[in-house]
Amino acid sequence: xxxxxxxxRYQVTQFGKPVTLSCSQTLNHNxxxxxxxxxxxxxxxxxxxxxxxxxxxxxxxxxxxxxxxxTSFCFLDIRSPGLxxxxxxxxxxxxxxxxxxxxxxxxxxVL
Amino acid sequence: GESVGLHLPTLSVQEGxxxxxxxxxxxxxxxxxxxxxxxxxxGPQFIIDIRSNMDKRQGQRVTVLLNKTVKHLSLQIxxxxxxxxAVYFCAEFTGNQFxxxxxxxxxxxx
Numbered sequence: 779x780x781x782x783x784x785x786x787r788y789q790v791t792q793f794g795k796p797v798t799l800s801c802s803q804t805l806n807h808n809x810x811x812x813x814x815x816x817x818x819x820x821x822x823x824x825x826x827x828x829x830x831x832x833x834x835x836x837x838x839x840x841x842x843x844x845x846x847x848x849t850s851f852c853f854l855d856i857r858s859p860g861l862x863x864x865x866x867x868x869x870x871x872x873x874x875x876x877x878x879x880x881x882x883x884x885x886x887x888v889l
Numbered sequence: 890g891e892s893v894g895l896h897l898p899t900l901s902v903q904e905g906x907x908x909x910x911x912x913x914x915x916x917x918x919x920x921x922x923x924x925x926x927x928x929x930x931x932g933p934q935f936i937i938d939i940r941s942n943m944d945k946r947q948g949q950r951v952t953v954l955l956n957k958t959v960k961h962l963s964l965q966i967x968x969x970x971x972x973x974x975a976v977y978f979c980a981e982f983t984g985n986q987f988x989x990x991x992x993x994x995x996x997x998x999x
Contacts, residue, residue: 782932784932818994819991820978820989820990820991820992821933821978823986823987868932868933870932875986876921877923877935877938878923878980878987879935880925880932880933880934881932882932883930883931883932885930
């Protein structure tokens, strides 16, 4: 089945230690998104790639970066995680900006 | 940003009853809406969508109603089951971006 895959499902890192979360998709969608979701809140868009074009949300901290080496993969890099970055990170894909399909998420814990 | 809000943050219903989850949106130019279901520890799952040229759309046990006059969206779940317990988000499509509402937590009482 076509799907959005996120690895790992749970990630523990130390304060200030860089961490990378990964997302892959078999839907062949050209748009990929990264969201941050904290407890009892709606997902908050961090940035998205429309094809190879990177689109950063205005309020996304510089601490968050992303890479999309090919259509299928997208990475979220957190350069220096703080305690406030502990959250669920959701990857989503869409075809030309339409309905978004989400992966299962990676829960990040910062110690 | 846009304002997509839900009237009630929590909703409890008896198993077998119908559930109604409401959502208000602020941008009259929005032309596409989606309801997502998010179970604990999982990503949001697409349930049903509706375009602004429609006022009702039905799926399996779910119906979405759109009232453009008052900018209101609702999700109706028939014969609610324990597996329906989750947080439900409405999302509004404006331009090329989605805006999520704050979510309603639905609890089904056996």
